[in-house]
Amino acid sequence: MHPNSPPPRHLLVVKLSALGDQIFMLAAVSDALRRWPGLTVDWVVDERFAAIPRLHPGVRRVFTVPLRRWRKAPLHGRHWRELLDLVGGLRDTRYDIVVDGQGMWKSLFVTRMARAADTITHHPSDCGEAPSARFFRRRAPATPHLHGAARLRALMAAALDSDAARAPDYGLATVPLPPGADAPPADWALLQPHASRAHKRWHDEEWIALGRAVVARGLMPVLPWGNDAERAESSALVAAIGAGARLAPRLDIATWTAWLGSARLCVSTDTGLGHIASACGVPTLMLFRTGPEAVFAPANPARSRALGGGGHWPERAEVMAALDLALGATPAAIPAESTGAIRAEA
Numbered sequence: 001m002h003p004n005s006p007p008p009r010h011l012l013v014v015k016l017s018a019l020g021d022q023i024f025m026l027a028a029v030s031d032a033l034r035r036w037p038g039l040t041v042d043w044v045v046d047e048r049f050a051a052i053p054r055l056h057p058g059v060r061r062v063f064t065v066p067l068r069r070w071r072k073a074p075l076h077g078r079h080w081r082e083l084l085d086l087v088g089g090l091r092d093t094r095y096d097i098v099v100d101g102q103g104m105w106k107s108l109f110v111t112r113m114a115r116a117a118d119t120i121t122h123h124p125s126d127c128g129e130a131p132s133a134r135f136f137r138r139r140a141p142a143t144p145h146l147h148g149a150a151r152l153r154a155l156m157a158a159a160l161d162s163d164a165a166r167a168p169d170y171g172l173a174t175v176p177l178p179p180g181a182d183a184p185p186a187d188w189a190l191l192q193p194h195a196s197r198a199h200k201r202w203h204d205e206e207w208i209a210l211g212r213a214v215v216a217r218g219l220m221p222v223l224p225w226g227n228d229a230e231r232a233e234s235s236a237l238v239a240a241i242g243a244g245a246r247l248a249p250r251l252d253i254a255t256w257t258a259w260l261g262s263a264r265l266c267v268s269t270d271t272g273l274g275h276i277a278s279a280c281g282v283p284t285l286m287l288f289r290t291g292p293e294a295v296f297a298p299a300n301p302a303r304s305r306a307l308g309g310g311g312h313w314p315e316r317a318e319v320m321a322a323l324d325l326a327l328g329a330t331p332a333a334i335p336a337e338s339t340g341a342i343r344a345e346a
Helices: 019-035 051-055 067-072 077-090 105-113 130-135 148-160 204-216 228-241 253-260 272-279 316-328
Strands: 010-014 040-046 059-065 097-100 119-121 188-192 220-223 265-269 284-288 304-308
Touching: 010 019, 010 105, 019 040, 019 051, 019 148, 019 272, 040 051, 051 059, 051 253, 059 077, 067 077, 077 105, 097 105, 097 148, 105 119, 105 130, 119 148, 188 204, 188 272, 204 220, 204 228, 204 316, 220 228, 253 272, 265 272, 265 316, 272 284, 284 316, 304 316
Parallel strands: 010 040, 010 097, 040 059, 097 119, 188 220, 188 265, 265 284, 284 304
Antiparallel strands: none
């Protein structure tokens, strides 16, 4: 921002997917609100991930885009009506700036729908589709090898002069348990074995050994599920772990976020639920076979660790040692080099 610019009043965030990236963007939104109290923040997101921005108390309005449905039937009359409603909603407000954290043609399309005085996205080298960056008024400097949250916070710093070097605040500390929802157990740990692709799924025998180690340390391992296949997988692991393990009820994102406020530990593959746990301050061990794990590591580096990577899962002894450290060690300080406040290129 120019030093003599008036304080911004309205910010539009365009971050369409995916679930983990939505978590990372929450910290950038908190940075903007901390820098500019009174700023109104709206957010455009794929409808599949809309629960995440709605958790942040500083987000005023969430616009949803049914990307998957639009791709499957682009000429369906309902979809044209949804598009017209989206355009009308985005043009209700004159935005001081649109911050596009996606850097792709589809997010550029959404950005162009809004009435905005300024637009900014990542440096072309950090964009999902580099040529799209040339159609924004500004581009942030390149941020190679930064963690996903740090990169989005650097983008927000370039857009609104926010402080990206402070400890991240994901806005999830006070998410209440929804009325009528099941309460979490006492002294429990989340074990999240599921993954979107087979090569990202740790071996069952390792999850069983880990679950038994968690029970031996006085905690109840709780395994989640989101569909019938995951329920069968989690049920089989719970049975194999034995007494002390529990299958979670089916919970939505808001309820999981409220549950995680009381969790003692999370062990997860690179999935959204693991990132939510870390953002909630839960000591989190995230397991990788492929990376880059430095970019997709858990959201809170002070209380979380990425294990494995480079084509290999972590050894069982390494996971067990990290388990004991997570349950007994004092959290270290957040690295000062996570990001600095970076100004944008014109």
